[in-house]
Amino acid sequence: MKIIKLNAIDSTNTYLKNLSRETRPEDGLVVVANAQTNGRGQVGASWQSKEGESLTFSVFKSFNSLPISAHATVLFTTAIAIKEALEQLNISNIEIKWPNDILAGGKKCCGVLIENQLQQDTIATAIVGVGLNVNETEFDELPQATSLHLASGCIFNLDDVLQHVSKILLKHLSEIERFSSEEIKTKYEASLFKKGVVSTFETPNGNQFSGIIRGVKDNGELIVEKEQDVIKTFEVKQIRLLY
Ligand code: BTN
Structure with missing residues (x-):
């Protein structure tokens, strides 16, 4: 897995987007930043992160013939993959809050921003940006936020978590065309926060x-x-x- 490590950048998603305008980044490339000056969240929100305590990274994934209609399947797969990766780190009570927030014990520990690049009738590539709260000990202004540390009591090595989560995420995204969209959706729904209540x-x-x-x-x-x-x-x- 190739990882580009940056000290400070506006946004790792924007970095990959710009890079892909100039050259074709290699499939599976991961870009991580120590700090983002313009971290972007869903629906135009910003994403704040604490340097040295959290992970902000994006992965670049190409697809062979994924139809545009499968955009939600990319989102479902990403959420499922991150849930699995965090469970393997022994974080319990992981759920997916629609559309793709990852919760630990009912509080948000991870946000995802997916930006697809289309070509003819297909999703040619996806930039999957992940903001993961890892070792934070408090979220004064954000009562509904948590970190892997707060959820588990453990201190994590940021590089190890990055390698682990990226590997599982890329594995799931590589397998996306092998599963039916129905199977992926069913798996996503099984982890949906507040389903049925x-x-x-x-x-x-x-x-x-x-x-x-x-x-x-x-x-x-x-x-x-x-x-x-x-x-x-x-x-x-x-x-x-x-x-
Ligand atoms: C959200 O929950 O609103 C989504 C947050 C996504 C944040 C990540 S951090 C790495 C990547 N770069 C960005 O600018 N955003 C995503």
Whole structure:
């Protein structure tokens, strides 16, 4: 596995995006930064991380003939892979909060930002950015955040965690075309935080409503039962699931 280690960069996702404009990065390339000055999160949010305590990295993956419709399968696979990698580090109670936050003991320890690059009718490559809280001991401003250390009591070597998580992630992404999208979706749904229980959702204008998560559609939308037998589906930018 080839890893490019940077001291400070705006964003490892942006770095790979720019690199792929100039040259074709090798499949499986990993870029890690000690610090990001413009770390990007989902739906236009920023991503803050603590130098020396957390991991911010992106992997570059090429696909042979993955249809554009499989974009959610890339997202599902990434979440499943990170969950598996963290479980192998003996972190317990790992769940996936829709769409692709990874929780340990009900709190977020990892966020993922996936940026696909399309060619004709296929996803030619994906840049999968991972922000993983590793050795942080406190999150004063973020009561719903945690780190692998807080979840397990152990102190981790950042390089070892990077190698381990990247390896499992790349393995799963390489196998994506071997499994049916239904199999991958079923596995993702099995780890979905708050599936089957009454949960609260918030719309971008601050309105809240409750409903029960029933699963996800092939395109990644969340299936919510708002009232008995009233099923609605939502895109990422339409709702946020509260903790
Ligand atoms: C989120 O939960 O909002 C997603 C956060 C993704 C953060 C990672 S850190 C490495 C990579 N580079 C970025 O700018 N973002 C991703």
